[in-house]
Each structure stands twice: as structure tokens, then as C-alpha cells.
Amino acid sequence: xxxxxxxxxxxxxxxxxxxxxxxxxxxxxxxxxxxxxxxxxxxxxxxxxxxxxxxxxxxxxxxxxxxxxxxxxxxxxxxxxxxxxxxxxxxxxxxxxxxxxxxxxxxxxxxxxxx
Amino acid sequence: xxxxxxxxxxxxxxxxxxxxxxxxxxxxxxxxxxxxxxxxxxxxxxxxxxxxxxxxxxxxxxxxxxxxxxxxxxxxxxxxxxxxxxxxxxxxxxxxxxxxxxxxxxxxxxxxxxx
Numbered sequence: 001x002x003x004x005x006x007x008x009x010x011x012x013x014x015x016x017x018x019x020x021x022x023x024x025x026x027x028x029x030x031x032x033x034x035x036x037x038x039x040x041x042x043x044x045x046x047x048x049x050x051x052x053x054x055x056x057x058x059x060x061x062x063x064x065x066x067x068x069x070x071x072x073x074x075x076x077x078x079x080x081x082x083x084x085x086x087x088x089x090x091x092x093x094x095x096x097x098x099x100x101x102x103x104x105x106x107x108x109x110x111x112x113x114x115x
Numbered sequence: 116x117x118x119x120x121x122x123x124x125x126x127x128x129x130x131x132x133x134x135x136x137x138x139x140x141x142x143x144x145x146x147x148x149x150x151x152x153x154x155x156x157x158x159x160x161x162x163x164x165x166x167x168x169x170x171x172x173x174x175x176x177x178x179x180x181x182x183x184x185x186x187x188x189x190x191x192x193x194x195x196x197x198x199x200x201x202x203x204x205x206x207x208x209x210x211x212x213x214x215x216x217x218x219x220x221x222x223x224x225x226x227x228x229x230x
Contacts, residue, residue, distance in 0.1 A: 004158075033217065043204070043220035056215040091158055095216070100147055100166040102208075102216055106159040 002026070004107035006092050012113045013082055021077040021110045025094030032075050033095075033104060034067060038088035046090075049075060050097065082114045117142045117209055121221035128195055129229050136190040136224045138205035143183050146210040149218065150179050150190050152201040159204065163190070195228045202226070 005024045013019050025032050034046040045059040049069040060066075064082075069075040079086055089111050093104040118141045128134050138148070147166045151159040163172045163179040165188065171180040178191040188205055202225050206218035 042222050045217040048215045048217055103161055103164045105161060108158040
């Protein structure tokens with residue numbers, strides 16, 4: 001079956017521009033996560049969606065970052081007024097939320113480069 | 116605050132050798148632990164998930180163990196092959212009913228298996 005997909009795979013933008021990153025989770029998975037992987041910080045949690053509950057935004061690094069999930073499926077991560085320190089690989093994951101065996105499956109990521 | 120450490124940071128072995136990768140965590144109250152591999156420029160592939168109540172999980176040539184009380188997990192790879200070359204990441208979940216099942220990642224071990 002199809003895994004988690006993300007688009008675009010690569011994005012180069014100029015400092016100050018806004019960008020949108022998209023994630024399509026595995027069909028039927030109710031939980032969706034965004035993580036960021038950067039050279040200096042490793043892999044960090046950004047935001048989490050579960051069904052119709054309010055998202056956990058505790059990992060978002062600044063108010064320039066926002067995300068939404070429409071219809072309980074596709075999610076978009078938006079970064080406004082991009083800065084060079086936003087350059088990283090943005091990874092999306094989904095899971096079925098079935099207790100202690102809850103396994104997260106990751107997409108291929110979007111590599112963002114801010115010039 | 117949970118901290119996850121992986122040693123060694125890098126490892127080079129000849130093909131056919133058995134090897135062990137180590138992961139340690141500071142807060143033993145984890146929900147589960149996942150091992151991933153990441154190939155250059157790719158996303159994360161889930162290898163094994165160990166629930167907090169389990170001691171080990173096996174998949175093919177891979178065996179992961181968990182000692183929650185001492186805050187340690189090991190990933191054992193038998194009869195290593197050049198195709199095993201990748202970065203291996205461990206991640207722990209601190210999920211408490213209703214809270215986010217976000218993963219906290221280690222910094223990874225870069226494995227090179229020489230033919």
C-alpha cells in the first residue's frame with residue numbers, strides 16, 4: 001500500500017518568502033506528526049494532529065510556523081518570512097494510534113533551503 | 116527532560132561481522148522505543164518497535180533489546196552486509212494517555228559496512 005508522501009521533495013526559496021510543505025499520511029491513520037531534521041539540532045518534533053482534537057503545537061520554534069490538517073487527512077506546514085536557520089529537512093509521519101504498539105511511519109521529507 | 120544518546124557516532128566494519136549499536140535514555144518512564152534507519156537523502160524507515168513492557172524484538176537479522184530500568188537499548192545486526200550501511204536512529208516515546216506520542220530522537224550512529 002502507499003506510504004506517507006510529501007511534496008515538494010526539494011524547495012529552494014529566498015529569505016523572507018513564505019513556503020508551504022505538504023504531507024499525505026497513510027490512509028486511515030488518525031495521527032500525523034511533523035518533525036524537522038537540521039545539522040545542528042538533529043531530529044526535533046514540531047507539531048502533532050490527532051483526529052478532531054486541538055493540535056499539539058509545543059514544538060513549533062516560532063510564530064512564523066503554522067500547520068493545518070484538512071478533513072483529517074492532508075496536512076500543510078507553512079513557514080512565513082523564511083530565515084536561513086529554517087533550512088532543514090522537514091519530515092512528516094503518521095500512525096494508527098493503537099496503544100503501545102503505535103508505530104510511526106515517515107515520509108521521504110522535504111529539503112528546504114533558504115538562501 | 117528526556118535525553119537520548121547513541122554511541123558510537125560512527126562505526127565501520129567489514130562485511131559479515133556481527134555488530135551492536137547502543138542507545139541510552141535518561142528518563143526510564145518511556146512508552147515505547149523505535150529503531151529507524153535513514154539512507155542518505157531519504158526519510159526514516161522503521162525497523163523495530165519495542166513496547167515498554169517488552170524486553171526484545173526480532174526481525175530477520177535484527178534484534179533489539181530494551182532494559183528500561185537502566186535506560187538502555189541495543190540493536191544487534193547479525194552477519195552485516197554492505198546494504199546495511201546507513202544512519203541508525205533510536206527514538207523514545209513519552210506518551211501518557213491523551214498526550215502526544217511524539218518521538219524524542221538520538222543523534223544516530225553512522226554505519227559503514229565494507230565489502
